[in-house]
Amino acid sequence: MASRRTLENVASEINRRTFVGASITVSGAVAAASIAAGCESDTKTDAPPAEGQTTRVHLRINGEEKDVDVDTRTSMLDMLRERVGLTGTKKGCDQGACGACTILLDGKRVNSCLTLAVMHDGAEVQTIEGVADHGRLHPLQQSFIDTDAFQCGYCTSGQIMSGLGCIAEGHTGSPEEIREWMSGNICRCGAYTNIVAAVASAAKEA
Structure with missing residues (x-):
């Protein structure tokens, strides 16, 4: 009788181990399939744009003529940073709410994250890299240093570009007016x- 119980226990243990092992194998296969599907999805998302979605824009950036091939969905901000290599224009909120990406476009202040590069073929673009004159700081840049008008510095390029626009527009009659604009x-x-x-x-x- 004791021998028969032992055999039954062994058989039960083997069945339990077989079940657990099979469950682990199936779960692993399902997980691997899910990961593979996710990777495939990511790859498709990051794939280069299909032919016909890219166009060439001609711009005068900081006094230099540039021809840039861009995806038609690319913002001016991403074009400047990723295609032209001018990273002084910062990406903050990417929703037009913080002003860190401010540039001058045909002399006017623009949040570069909110406008598509293809909309401005032939435009004049000025970024923070083009403000100094042959290595000599612009008076506004020097003034930011003299008045200690920055701490971490992340917003500074956008502040300076907006300040240039504010001065050019004549909105500097009082501290209150400057704050408003x-x-x-x-x-x-x-x-x-x-x-x-x-x-x-x-x-x-x-």
């Missing part, structure tokens, strides 16, 4: 008082 540029470090002082000082020189 620079309100689209967020400084997460809170250096607003010094930014206003920098713009006001540069406006006097201009």
